[in-house]
Amino acid sequence: MKRLIGLLGVLAMVGLAVAWALTRPAPLDNDFAADHAPDVENGALVFAAAGCASCHAAPEADGEAKLVLAGGHAFASDFGTFYTPNISPGPEGIGGWTLAAFVRAVTKGVSPDGQHYYPAFPYSAYQHMTPGDLSDLFAYMQTLPTADTPSQPHDVGFPFNIRRALGFWKLLFVTNTYTMAGDLPPELTRGRYLVEALGHCGECHTPRNGLGGLDRSAWLAGAPNPSGKGQIPNITPAKLDWSVEDLIYYFESGFTPDYDSVGGSMAAVVSNLAQLPESDRAAIAAYLKAVPPVN
Structure with missing residues (x-):
């Protein structure tokens, strides 16, 4: 019986170690797009196509105010309510982020401190973005106004508030392939x-x-x-x-x-x-x- 208990204990520790490894946040090369000269004008087009202001501008913002990315939109779901964060280029937003930290967040769904982001943030789609577009987007966002509005915490209960478990969700549902697969003509691509x-x-x-x-x-x-x-x-x-x-x-x-x-x-x-x-x-x-x- 002692041997059986000991064996079960070893298996449990091995299982936990494997789970910890499988759910670890994906890394990113710190030299990402280092050889790319950012194009702010293209970054503005990427910003529009990606709909960044639609979610991250303050609710009811209009005109130029849409470029103040203070966050605050609430998105209800079966798992809780998610609030869009401040992503303006100031201290309450992404001020101080490196390009690598920004790209890791956008394409891997991982925060600068190594936490998984909830998939209310569509990183499973943004992972297909090209290095040039990501670099241009980051450069454009540095030109936008800052906002001092703190980001609101999400209203998510147990067990969905266990961030590490999102690593399993990513393994199950985040694929790096396009849904319309294959080689396509230029317009369809x-x-x-x-x-x-x-x-x-x-x-x-x-x-x-x-x-x-x-x-x-x-x-x-x-x-x-x-x-x-x-x-x-x-x-x-x-x-x-x-x-x-x-x-x-x-x-x-x-x-x-x-x-x-x-x-x-x-x-x-x-x-x-x-x-x-x-x-x-x-x-x-x-x-x-x-x-x-x-x-």
Whole structure:
């Protein structure tokens, strides 16, 4: 019996060691993009395409105030309520962060002090961002106003408040492959990058399983609104029958082919897309026409 207890104790310690290793936050090379000269103008376009202000500007901010990334938006979920943090370039935000720390947060979901971020932050999409775009985005964000608003703590109960356990979630649901796989022509390649990486469209338009992982078999097929109000629409060709021209116009103006206008959180998305070159809006439209239809 003593030997059995001792063996179980050893196995338990080995299991804990393996779990600790599997859930460790992913590292990043401190010399990331060291040979890249940052392009602030491109960084502004990346900032728009990634929708940074839509979540991190203060609620009800308008005009130039949208560039003050004080945070404070609340996102309700089945796991608790998450609050967007201050990411302005000041002491309460990301002031003092290195490029490597910023990239590790954006693409690996790991804070500068080595804690896992909750996947309310769409790092599973942003992981596909190119080194140049990440460097340009970081450079652009350094030019924005600072905000002295402290970040609010998330309202998340046990066991979801165990940050280390998010390492298991990442192992299960964060994949470094695109959903639309394979070699694509240039316009579709750009569209895939804008939809699956920068625009992180799947985060809202794809249903999730009981653990909050995306159901990629129903990619962009619509999902319940986390707020409990209504349904986020299916934007695959099974339901979205707009022409490429209709889509491009909608992304720029917010007007549908039925002469309706965009509303809700999609209004902020259209505001962001309108800042991009028309070729990017056309690439997104081409991607949405090419994605497999899901009823």
